[in-house]
Amino acid sequence: MKTPRTDIRIQGEIPPRLLDVLRSEYGSRLKLSEDDDECVEVTETKWYKETKAAASPGDVMRIYRENQQMTQAQLGERLGGVPRQLVSNMERGRRAISLATAKKLAVIFDVPVARFLDLRTDN
Structure with a gap:
């Protein structure tokens, strides 16, 4: 059985003290790459x-x-008691996301309101 590999990524200059700690912990198994x-x-x-x-x-x-590992029912609760089926319908495009709901989603997910509105124009 293989031992799992530890992968540590550091961008920029590695401070000498940190490099010393890594060398003392991993010894000859430490491999540095640029x-x-x-x-x-x-x-x-x-x-x-x-x-x-x-x-x-x-x-x-x-x-x-999904990124927040939230169920549709949980999101519905956070939206103020919206039924799971309504959340499902919004996700599948069967029900439009209202401006009021978009504002709540923006607060819940800490993103701009526009992300939940269809602002595309078909000209």
Whole structure:
């Protein structure tokens, strides 16, 4: 059986004291590598722009809810006693997310209100 690998990532200059601690803890098993890959802001990638354009407000709501490991019923409670079925219908696009609900979602998930509104124009 293989021993699980510990992966520690530090960006920038590693302070000598921290390096000494890591060497004393991991000894010869410590392997340092320099990652010269260029970092790109995710919001600037083609993938993000295509995904964001395709995501409906309901998709966004579901993603935030799942990221918080919240059930539809739990989110409904936090929205002020909204039934689970209504949350489901909003996530699936069968029911629009009202401005009032979008404002509550923005507070719950600490994000801008616009994330839960369909502001796209079809011109």
